[in-house]
């Protein structure tokens with residue numbers, strides 16, 4: 762349409778690239794896939810999509826994009842990460858509770874190397890097997906027009922935030938699942954309990970300056986691009 766539309770890149774190494782490109786276009790941006798440093802240089806902001814943060818870490822190295830993206834972020838480029846993208850934008854990454862407690866920071870040689878654009882501690886695959894994937898409606902600070910429908914897929918959550926980080930949405934405490942009639946209490950599996958505790962009041966969307974992150978996938982909800990529109994506004998404001 763016009764030159765006033767910001768150009769927003771979507772990191773296109775793996776994951777839900779097409780959905781983000783479409784949501785950004787609907788949200789008022791010119792959206793471009795980014796696979797090479799030269800493509801990164803031409804965008805005003807960048808979306809890091811969902812997928813697998815370990816795989817994306819490897820691909821960022823292979824495509825020689827880790828350092829250029831880190832530098833742009835350090836220089837104030839607006840960014841939005843969903844799910845695995847949120848993991849990559851964090852400062853420290855914890856593994857899921859079933860694995861070793863892999864506390865990793867931006868300087869360690871680990872399977873997930875975060876870009877450290879957000880002062881948060883992120884736990885991968887945090888919701889446990891019972892709620893591996895789920896959908897819910899969330900109040901989202903700064904987004905009008907009612908709750909945002911949120912799709913969580915093997916989602917991370919944010920365990921700690923720095924003082925400059927604004928919490929935009931949390932998952933409400935889960936209702937404990939009543940045991941089925943006639944079912945032995947002892948037959949209830951561990952993950953039921955663990956999942957209920959983990960999802961209680963946990964942080965699933967944050968903003969720090971020009972960086973936005975959600976543990977869920979708004980790009981998968983057709984007909985509602987309010988989160989992407991919010992990011993387009995953030996890019997315009999920079």
Ligand SMILES: NC(=O)CC[C@H](N)C(=O)O
Nearest residue numbers: 811812813814844845885
């Ligand atoms: N839907 C997703 O992006 C899943 C994220 C994935 N579990 C990870 O840790 O990278």
